[in-house]
Amino acid sequence: MENIIDKFKAGETRALARLISLLENQDPSHEDILKELFYLTGKAYVLGFTGSPGAGKSSLVDQVVKALRAAGQTVGIIAVDPSSPFTGGALLGDRIRMQEHALDKGVFIRSMGTRGSLGGLAKTTKEVVKAMDAFGFDWVIIETVGVGQAELDIMHVADSTVVVLTPGAGDAIQTIKAGIMEIADVFAVNKCDLPGSHKVVAEVQIMLDQQCSHDGWRPPVVPVSCLNGQGINDLVADIQKHRTYLLDNNILNSRRSERTRAETLDIAIHKWKEKIFTQLKLPGRVNELLDKVGAREIDPYTAAYEILEHVSSEEQENN
Amino acid sequence: MENIIDKFKAGETRALARLISLLENQDPSHEDILKELFYLTGKAYVLGFTGSPGAGKSSLVDQVVKALRAAGQTVGIIAVDPSSPFTGGALLGDRIRMQEHALDKGVFIRSMGTRGSLGGLAKTTKEVVKAMDAFGFDWVIIETVGVGQAELDIMHVADSTVVVLTPGAGDAIQTIKAGIMEIADVFAVNKCDLPGSHKVVAEVQIMLDQQCSHDGWRPPVVPVSCLNGQGINDLVADIQKHRTYLLDNNILNSRRSERTRAETLDIAIHKWKEKIFTQLKLPGRVNELLDKVGAREIDPYTAAYEILEHVSSEEQENN
Numbered sequence: 109m110e111n112i113i114d115k116f117k118a119g120e121t122r123a124l125a126r127l128i129s130l131l132e133n134q135d136p137s138h139e140d141i142l143k144e145l146f147y148l149t150g151k152a153y154v155l156g157f158t159g160s161p162g163a164g165k166s167s168l169v170d171q172v173v174k175a176l177r178a179a180g181q182t183v184g185i186i187a188v189d190p191s192s193p194f195t196g197g198a199l200l201g202d203r204i205r206m207q208e209h210a211l212d213k214g215v216f217i218r219s220m221g222t223r224g225s226l227g228g229l230a231k232t233t234k235e236v237v238k239a240m241d242a243f244g245f246d247w248v249i250i251e252t253v254g255v256g257q258a259e260l261d262i263m264h265v266a267d268s269t270v271v272v273l274t275p276g277a278g279d280a281i282q283t284i285k286a287g288i289m290e291i292a293d294v295f296a297v298n299k300c301d302l303p304g305s306h307k308v309v310a311e312v313q314i315m316l317d318q319q320c321s322h323d324g325w326r327p328p329v330v331p332v333s334c335l336n337g338q339g340i341n342d343l344v345a346d347i348q349k350h351r352t353y354l355l356d357n358n359i360l361n362s363r364r365s366e367r368t369r370a371e372t373l374d375i376a377i378h379k380w381k382e383k384i385f386t387q388l389k390l391p392g393r394v395n396e397l398l399d400k401v402g403a404r405e406i407d408p409y410t411a412a413y414e415i416l417e418h419v420s421s422e423e424q425e426n427n
Numbered sequence: 428m429e430n431i432i433d434k435f436k437a438g439e440t441r442a443l444a445r446l447i448s449l450l451e452n453q454d455p456s457h458e459d460i461l462k463e464l465f466y467l468t469g470k471a472y473v474l475g476f477t478g479s480p481g482a483g484k485s486s487l488v489d490q491v492v493k494a495l496r497a498a499g500q501t502v503g504i505i506a507v508d509p510s511s512p513f514t515g516g517a518l519l520g521d522r523i524r525m526q527e528h529a530l531d532k533g534v535f536i537r538s539m540g541t542r543g544s545l546g547g548l549a550k551t552t553k554e555v556v557k558a559m560d561a562f563g564f565d566w567v568i569i570e571t572v573g574v575g576q577a578e579l580d581i582m583h584v585a586d587s588t589v590v591v592l593t594p595g596a597g598d599a600i601q602t603i604k605a606g607i608m609e610i611a612d613v614f615a616v617n618k619c620d621l622p623g624s625h626k627v628v629a630e631v632q633i634m635l636d637q638q639c640s641h642d643g644w645r646p647p648v649v650p651v652s653c654l655n656g657q658g659i660n661d662l663v664a665d666i667q668k669h670r671t672y673l674l675d676n677n678i679l680n681s682r683r684s685e686r687t688r689a690e691t692l693d694i695a696i697h698k699w700k701e702k703i704f705t706q707l708k709l710p711g712r713v714n715e716l717l718d719k720v721g722a723r724e725i726d727p728y729t730a731a732y733e734i735l736e737h738v739s740s741e742e743q744e745n746n
Contacts, residue, residue, distance in 0.1 A: 139728055146726040365721040372720050373703060375731035376738075380699045383735075384692060401691050402684040407465040409458055412694035416702075419695075420739040 113144055116243065121216060124243045128218055131235045142235060148242035150364065152184070153351060156266030157251045158288060163272040164298045167334035168343075169251050173215060175344045176247055182214040183247045184240030188233055188262060216240065230261040234371075237265050260291060265367075267360060268293045268350045270343070273312065275304030289315065292327050293350045296343055300331035325353055383419050393418045428456050432463055435562065440535060443562045447537055450554045461554060467561035469683065471503070472670060475585030476570045477607060482591040483617045486653035487662075488570050492534060494663045495566055501533040502566045503559030507552055507581060535559065549580040553690075556584050579610065584686075586679060587612045587669045589662070592631065594623030608634065611646050612669045615662055619650035644672055702738050712737045 112130075115123035127145075130137055155172075157165050166187070173183050209215040218240075220233055233250065240248045252262050263269050271292035297308050312329045328346045332339035354360035387394040397411040397418075431449075434442035446464075449456055474491075476484050485506070492502050528534040537559075539552055552569065559567045571581050582588050590611035616627050631648045647665045651658035673679035706713040716730040716737075 143726045143728050147723060150723070368720050368727065369717045372717055372727040372730045372734070373707075375727055376703060376734040377696070377700055379731055379735050381696055384695060388692075398688045398691055401687050404466060404469070407462045408687065408691040408694055409462050411691045412698055415691070415695040416698050417742060420742040423736060423739040424743055 113141070117148075119244065121213070124216065124239060125218075128236050128239050131239060132220075132232055142238065145238050145242040148244075149238050150241070152237075152241035152245050152248045154237055154241070154248045154250065154265055154267045155347060156263045156269040156291075157249065157272060158253070158263055158269065158291075159272030159274075159298075161253050163274050164334060165251050165253075165272050168270075168272055168296060168298055168332065169249055170209075171332075171334050171337065171340045172344060172347075173209060173249070175340055177212065177214055181246040182244070183216075183249060184243070184245040185209075185215065185217045186220060186233060186236055186240070186248065186250045187217070188220040188229060188250065188252045216243075216245065233262045234265050260288065263288075263291050267354065267363075268347055270294045270296050270347065272296045272298050273308055274299045275302045275308050289319070293325065294327055294343065294346050295329040296339075297329060297331045299333060299335075300338060301333045301335055305331055324357070325350065380419070383423065384415065387419060387422070428459065432460070436467075438563065440532070443535065443558060444537075447555050447558050450558060451539075451551055461557065464557050464561040467563075468557050469560070471556075471560035471564050471567045473556055473560070473567045473569065473584055473586045474666065475582045475588040475610075476568065476591060477572070477582055477588065477610075478591030478593075478617075480572050482593050483653055484570050484572075484591050487589075487591055487615060487617055487651065488568055489528075490651075490653050490656065490659045491663060491666075492528060492568070494659055496531065496533055500565040501563070502535075502568060503562070503564040504528075504534065504536045505539060505552060505555055505559070505567065505569045506536065507539040507548060507569065507571045535562075535564065552581045553584050579607065582607075582610050586673065586682075587666055589613045589615050589666065591615045591617050592627055593618045594621045594627050608638070612644065613646055613662065613665050614648040615658075616648060616650045618652060618654075619657060620652045620654055624650055643676070644669065699738070702742065703734065706738060706741070 112123050112126055116127055127141055130141060135141075157169050157172075159165050169185065173185065176183055209217060218236060220229060220236065237248050237250065250262060250266060269291050271288055271294075273295060274297070295312050297305050297312070299305065309329050309331055316326060316329070328349075330339050330343045330346055332343055334340075351360075354363075384394065388398075394415055397406070397414050400406045401408050401411045431442050431445055435446055446460055449460060454460075476488050476491075478484050488504065492504065495502050528536060537555060539548060539555065556567050556569065569581060569585060588610050590607055590613075592614060593616070614631050616624050616631070618624065628648050628650055635645060635648075647668075649658050649662045649665055651662055653659075670679075673682075703713065707717075713734055716725070716733050719725045720727050720730045
């Protein structure tokens with residue numbers, strides 16, 4: 109373990125890959141790794157890309173990565189989109205294009221499988237973001253399909269979120285329904301070479317007119333095309349504007365600190381659950397109480413309070 | 428409070444309605460009510476109906492309720508389907524039909540709003556099931572739209588679950604995707620007067636052939652029509668068969684006892700969270716620790732363990 113962390117700190121990409129695997133597999137060393145990484149994090153800017161399947165998120169990420177690389181920035185990419193070329197759901201052309209980056213030391217790509225629950229995926233994604241951040245990438249990009257609650261949870265790790273839309277029947281309306289309007293900091297209307305893209309831009313603007321601005325930022329709506337590269341520089345510029353906005357208004361730091369607090373509380377709650385589940389595996393007070401509830405000798409609330417007290421006292425004795 | 432509980436125990440429908448409102452609003456008396464009700468529960472048979480919007484679940488529930496009433500059984504209905512006539516999304520005809528039941532003392536209908544989170548809805552629905560059970564209904568029927576995880580969670584309260592399908596493009600396939608195949612104990616193929624219903628029945632049978640049976644029960648597939656009443660008696664008979672199967676194999680009791688255990692643990696975890704959140708509102712150790720994490724003086728894990736210890740010791744001191 110020590111050895112991997114040292115190599116990680118020395119900037120060895122293979123050590124990063126190993127650490128990520130340990131995190132993904134919830135290896136016993138998992139917690140120690142996160143403790144070590146914590147002090148190295150907080151430097152990368154985390155950028156989320158979300159949108160419905162087929163919106164062309166991967167191609168867009170590819171273009172944005174190229175632009176960032178051209179500006180000398182390093183980028184870690186996490187693909188949690190099952191239709192992404194990184195995770196294997198794409199055309200040969202996409203794969204070949206991404207292989208360009210595979211040869212670039214300044215880009216690291218990791219695809220996240222959807223094994224296990226989506227809830228677990230959100231947790232693991234957050235941890236992989238930390239690993240990439242600690243490794244020293246200037247940017248960490250997360251790509252998800254914006255469909256379910258789990259994907260929205262993942263996006264809450266991002267400092268800025270780009271929602272990708274395309275000209276298509278009711279796309280904008282679908283976006284509101286899915287609840288991703290609220291998390292959009294920048295809208296990218298992809299495939300702007302196709303007819304109907306002006307309509308999508310107009311629709312989103314109307315929706316934004318009706319909406320209260322969040323924290324005083326009105327998300328810009330940028331037409332882009334991965335086919336001819338149109339709008340990519342504008343998109344990157346708007347992302348930078350949002351970043352500057354967050355920094356200037358002290359929102360970035362307060363949000364990150366809020367997130368760290370929430371994570372700490374999540375761990376405390378998770379550890380509490382672990383304590384209860386450990387007790388469940390043994391005969392003893394907790395199982396006794398549960399049996400009594402099952403036999404309707406006591407009610408669930410009375411039993412829960414006694415469990416709370418019992419586990420607390422065990423915790424005290426262990427300290 | 429005493430007064431309402433007494434009236435509730437005396438069988439006054441208005442007291443039931445009041446109690447349900449108190450539960451829904453998470454009134455301070457909420458916990459005391461559930462403690463009281465607990466010893467009265469466990470008698471009703473809980474039946475779930477789920478399926479995509481437009482599958483005709485409400486009409487089917489209506490027919491099943493009529494059949495149960497004809498057999499002298501009393502029924503409490505919880506509609507968590509936004510497209511249900513109970514919750515207001517339906518045609519005038521549906522409303523008039525349900526009003527028949529409104530005049531029947533043996534039927535109690537409650538619609539659940541979707542205010543607040545869907546997760547909260549699952550919790551409240553479970554509590555309303557308990558209230559109806561404790562009130563003495565022979566059956567409690569829950570109707571939901573089978574789309575999201577929250578609705579699936581709601582269905583885990585049901586002893587038997589009927590999944591309602593209709594002849595329509597890819598309906599059966601959609602059902603697998605949504606993960607409701609696993610929770611189906613009986614399939615009702617509604618609108619069996621329409622062309623294509625034989626195909627749906629066959630498709631579901633093929634899917635069942637490929638699937639491992641759960642607990643040795645193979646869900647029957649019943650063609651029904653609310654238009655001419657076809658198959659309704661078969662459906663009710665199959666539900667009864669499933670009930671008998673669960674009883675004969677001691678599955679019903681073991682599942683219910685498992686559910687009560689899980690609920691008790693949920694309460695213990697919820698109470699723990701409440702304790703932490705109470706501490707968050709005050710200056711003191713927990714906020715101190717979180718501030719230190721925010722300032723990166725300590726890592727989240729170290730802080731979480733200290734929070735755990737602190738809250739445990741507070742719990743001990745209070746006892």
